[in-house]
Amino acid sequence: MLPQDLLAGLRALLPAGAVLSRPEELLVYDCDAYTIEKAAPLAVVLPTSTEEVAAVARFAHQHGLPLVPRGAGTGLSGGCLAHDGGIMLALTRMTKVLEVDLANRRAVVEAGLVNARLTEAVARDGYAFAPDPSSQSACTIGGNVAENAGGPHTLKYGVTVNHVLALEVVLPDGEVVWLGDRTEDAPGYDLLGLMVGSEGTFGIVTKAVVRLVPQPEAVRTLLAIFPSVADASNAVSALIGAGIVPAALEMMDALILQAVEAAFQYGFPLDAGAVLIIELDGLEAGLDAQKDQVLRLCHEHLATEVRVAKDAADRARLWLARKKAVGAVGRLSPSKITMDGVIPRTRLPEVLAAISEIGARYGLRIANVFHAGDGNLHPVILFDERDPAQVQTVLEAGGEILKACLAVGGSITGEHGVGVEKSAFMHLQFTAADLAAMASLREVFNPDGRLNPGKLLPVHRGCAELPRRFKGAAT
Numbered sequence: 001m002l003p004q005d006l007l008a009g010l011r012a013l014l015p016a017g018a019v020l021s022r023p024e025e026l027l028v029y030d031c032d033a034y035t036i037e038k039a040a041p042l043a044v045v046l047p048t049s050t051e052e053v054a055a056v057a058r059f060a061h062q063h064g065l066p067l068v069p070r071g072a073g074t075g076l077s078g079g080c081l082a083h084d085g086g087i088m089l090a091l092t093r094m095t096k097v098l099e100v101d102l103a104n105r106r107a108v109v110e111a112g113l114v115n116a117r118l119t120e121a122v123a124r125d126g127y128a129f130a131p132d133p134s135s136q137s138a139c140t141i142g143g144n145v146a147e148n149a150g151g152p153h154t155l156k157y158g159v160t161v162n163h164v165l166a167l168e169v170v171l172p173d174g175e176v177v178w179l180g181d182r183t184e185d186a187p188g189y190d191l192l193g194l195m196v197g198s199e200g201t202f203g204i205v206t207k208a209v210v211r212l213v214p215q216p217e218a219v220r221t222l223l224a225i226f227p228s229v230a231d232a233s234n235a236v237s238a239l240i241g242a243g244i245v246p247a248a249l250e251m252m253d254a255l256i257l258q259a260v261e262a263a264f265q266y267g268f269p270l271d272a273g274a275v276l277i278i279e280l281d282g283l284e285a286g287l288d289a290q291k292d293q294v295l296r297l298c299h300e301h302l303a304t305e306v307r308v309a310k311d312a313a314d315r316a317r318l319w320l321a322r323k324k325a326v327g328a329v330g331r332l333s334p335s336k337i338t339m340d341g342v343i344p345r346t347r348l349p350e351v352l353a354a355i356s357e358i359g360a361r362y363g364l365r366i367a368n369v370f371h372a373g374d375g376n377l378h379p380v381i382l383f384d385e386r387d388p389a390q391v392q393t394v395l396e397a398g399g400e401i402l403k404a405c406l407a408v409g410g411s412i413t414g415e416h417g418v419g420v421e422k423s424a425f426m427h428l429q430f431t432a433a434d435l436a437a438m439a440s441l442r443e444v445f446n447p448d449g450r451l452n453p454g455k456l457l458p459v460h461r462g463c464a465e466l467p468r469r470f471k472g473a474a475t
């Protein structure tokens with residue numbers, strides 16, 4: 001807990017009920033969705049305005065306390081873990097849509113707004129906020145900005161950085177700045193681009209000016225069923241190679257299908273090796289011709305059946321099952337870790353085979369549900385976190401999976417961020433000079449390293465190597 005005098009000072013800055021400090025309250029904030037590493041902050045503050053965020057940041061600066069920004073805590077890499085203690089700034093009470101400007105296709109929102117609420121606010125007018133992480137019913141726009149989140153539809157529409165025009169940011173010393181501009185091309189250095197994806201290590205995002213996109217005139221959603229993951233992977237390469245740009249191209253393997261079918265009874269084939277969800281959107285004219293091309297290519301690549309969603313309700317049920325797939329895995333095991341690697345999509349068959357071999361060698365079940373069109377893998381490793389031996393096995397297997405991605409020219413993360421989970425692997429992807437340049441950049445925004453310490457970069461002042469990380473980074 002924070003010493004009583006500091007706690008009193010913090011409480012004086014905020015309305016009653018906005019500072020949590022009892023151990024049972026702090027427990028709720030001791031991890032994100034990367035649950036195998038836990039550390040509670042000394043206090044959690046729940047501000048409702050930029051002024052309150054800035055006051056807390058000034059207070060932390062004055063007293064040399066670590067400050068950890070947090071949205072909904074759906075992150076999958078331990079990005080908002082408070083392993084150095086300090087104050088956690090949870091933005092979940094800053095949820096307003098401040099302005100909708102349809103003529104200019106943009107909105108101004110507070111950072112704690114839940115992603116799906118923004119599209120809900122503009123859907124009646126035919127617009128949407130394009131980044132749609134599968135966690136969108138819970139995660140916040142601030143968290144999306146910090147992680148540069150993607151989602152099923154970012155294959156066609158781009159990730160968060162493509163949809164943010166400007167940000168209001170509180171720097172670690174409490175200064176409030178605006179980065180970016182409401183116009184499309186602001187002159188000068190792209191500080192906005194730097195902020196997006198900085199995993200809460202450069203500043204605390206309090207407001208965002210975001211782009212709104214018109215909803216497509218027409219949509220076709222297909223479920224293609226394949227005997228094996230390799231066949232489905234070959235179909236992915238064929239579709240993209242044919243010049244088709246689906247709005248979404250998602251894969252679920254046999255183990256994931258078991259979990260989602262048990263949870264949602266959609267009618268997924270339980271004897272399939274894998275399925276692809278392929279969504280096409282755009283103008284009505286020409287969309288059926290594209291759908292026919294997709295059907296032909298899927299059948300050429302050994303699809304046993306391709307179903308087309310009957311109507312909007314059928315499509316919604318299919319997407320619900322896909323977006324809740326990782327949660328449904330809770331039916332298969334007490335714990336899971338959702339990994340995140342990227343590979344060239346033409347290498348999908350061999351890397352998925354390597355993941356399967358790693359699982360067999362370590363005696364672990366690994367399910368796969370992922371954004372296949374982007375080559376963005378999400379192996380979900382099933383285990384029981386109450387057994388320390390299993391945790392060690394998972395971390396070793398996880399390390400091997402990351403290396404398998406790097407071996408084919410991929411990356412250790414696509415959209416979930418590095419966080420604490422993968423910081424020890426950064427040196428396998430980047431040179432010492434690259435990492436030193438990143439550390440210098442962080443110092444510009446966060447000179448004493450107090451803002452979200454120990455995230456993203458492998459070296460951090462005052463932070464010892466934590467025990468529960470993927471193993472094997474040294475080799």
Ligand SMILES: Cc1cc2nc3c(=O)[nH]c(=O)nc-3n(C[C@H](O)[C@H](O)[C@H](O)COP(=O)(O)OP(=O)(O)OC[C@H]3O[C@@H](n4cnc5c(N)ncnc54)[C@H](O)[C@@H]3O)c2cc1C
Nearest residue numbers: 071072073074075079134140142143146149150200205415
């Ligand atoms: C079931 C499930 C499915 C998911 N699917 C996807 C997916 O399809 N695509 C995808 O990209 N991700 C996905 N994620 C991961 C996660 O939801 C995203 O990373 C999301 O953007 C995190 O938002 P959050 O509000 O929960 O942030 P948190 O988890 O609270 O924080 C994440 C990081 O952002 C920082 N942060 C949060 N708010 C701010 C702020 N206002 N200012 C500065 N830094 C801040 C934190 O310090 C931390 O480093 C999924 C997660 C789950 C559990």
